[in-house]
Amino acid sequence: MFQLDLRSHLSIYEQVIDNIKELIVCGAIEADSKLPSVRDLSKVLAVNPNTVQKSFKELERQGFIYTVAGKGTFVCKRDEKEVDQESIDRVTGLIEQNVRELYFIGVSRNEVEEILMGIAKNSFKTGGGKK
Amino acid sequence: MFQLDLRSHLSIYEQVIDNIKELIVCGAIEADSKLPSVRDLSKVLAVNPNTVQKSFKELERQGFIYTVAGKGTFVCKRDEKEVDQESIDRVTGLIEQNVRELYFIGVSRNEVEEILMGIAKNSFKTGGGKK
Amino acid sequence: MFQLDLRSHLSIYEQVIDNIKELIVCGAIEADSKLPSVRDLSKVLAVNPNTVQKSFKELERQGFIYTVAGKGTFVCKRDEKEVDQESIDRVTGLIEQNVRELYFIGVSRNEVEEILMGIAKNSFKTGGGKK
Amino acid sequence: MFQLDLRSHLSIYEQVIDNIKELIVCGAIEADSKLPSVRDLSKVLAVNPNTVQKSFKELERQGFIYTVAGKGTFVCKRDEKEVDQESIDRVTGLIEQNVRELYFIGVSRNEVEEILMGIAKNSFKTGGGKK
DNA sequence: GTGGTCTAGACCACT
């Protein structure tokens, strides 16, 4: 499914969150399809089940998955979620942070703008938009 | 010079790094000018000198400052840092991921574009650019 | 009769209890009228008969229904349930606690009053009252 | 500080959340004062430190406390929090649930209204309002 | 078999 980077400064459960989120967001996992069980995924990743569960809990809190007791964990449909300002702010903050990092690296203002405009256009092709 | 947010979940030494980077990148501290000493800065910020020392070490490793034994710590010229295409690609990838997440959350294409334009402009004000 | 929310974090047998209670309290099911059998209801709801059985047991324990061996399960008359002051005090205390939390969150007095008025009216429509 | 009810159907970490929240909301713990450490509280309550930490994490998420790494956990000032619609909805939902329970117990509509109005007035005296 | 909770430890970074 994906691999963990044990040397990363991100904790394991954060990596699990990011990886699953990416799989969901880019459409690699279909809506309402079942995720691997906590136990199975923990075995595959060779980590403790509690760690995986912590990730699942957070993913549910953020509205990416839902759990059905005794059945498993499933991917949310996009349409079912109302646009959540908190999430928008959170992600916008992450982008700002990354843009600052671009400046730190030494990218000029114009280049940053080009990068952002490029992303706005390309990501639309793959990620789609509301209308 | 700047203020720390003790409540932030970023550790103090990371905040020190980020703040000094910010000051350097936006030009508030000129190239080759001297930074406050570890002892002075630790007093101003009311933190342990070890914490400041750790931040300076990391800033030096990242090529933002250099130390002259017995003299102090100084800011590197921007040109001395070569623009690292690999880093740019990595960060650009992260931003793309975040933008996909925005689409998934339900943000429309136009809104995403507005957000990106807003960041491009605001981050320039505070984060500065190469030219 | 009613619908289950498999995604709810309330267990199914609790949902069955709540829904039947609701139907009884608002008068949708008359006193002494017969409830669907465990088997029938479990088919309609597409759940395990044991789950429905468990709900009926609990509803009987709480005094909402009674069973006649070989005949079926029936709804108790409202008057047969005595109003329990202790329970009222307990639940009232919980509501007071919630209201304090609203104030702490920063809701103004007027808004709290509006919220309470709204609940008093809406819950009557669906939840019903004694007379 | 408070006591746990091991026979309650609420899990331990939920009881810890509710108890601490109540202490904060009714003003028993002053703003910016330090809560017992995770380890200490876990000893007092005779539960596992992880259980207490789980409660603290959720309390922080809901905006009642904040943590300072290496220092401890502290109570948020009310003024620092912007009114959070999500929290209002959550608490309003809890009140609705309790009101339904009142109807179930057999309280008449008029009595429920009286109870709610009484709470609105009394809780204002102790809990205070925004203006 | 599923997720949810909990225990009794451990190690880490930070203050």
Next chain:
DNA sequence: GTGGTCTAGACCACA
């Protein structure tokens, strides 16, 4: 000493 993370188990209710 503080919170944050993680492990390797265990038990529970539920389906």
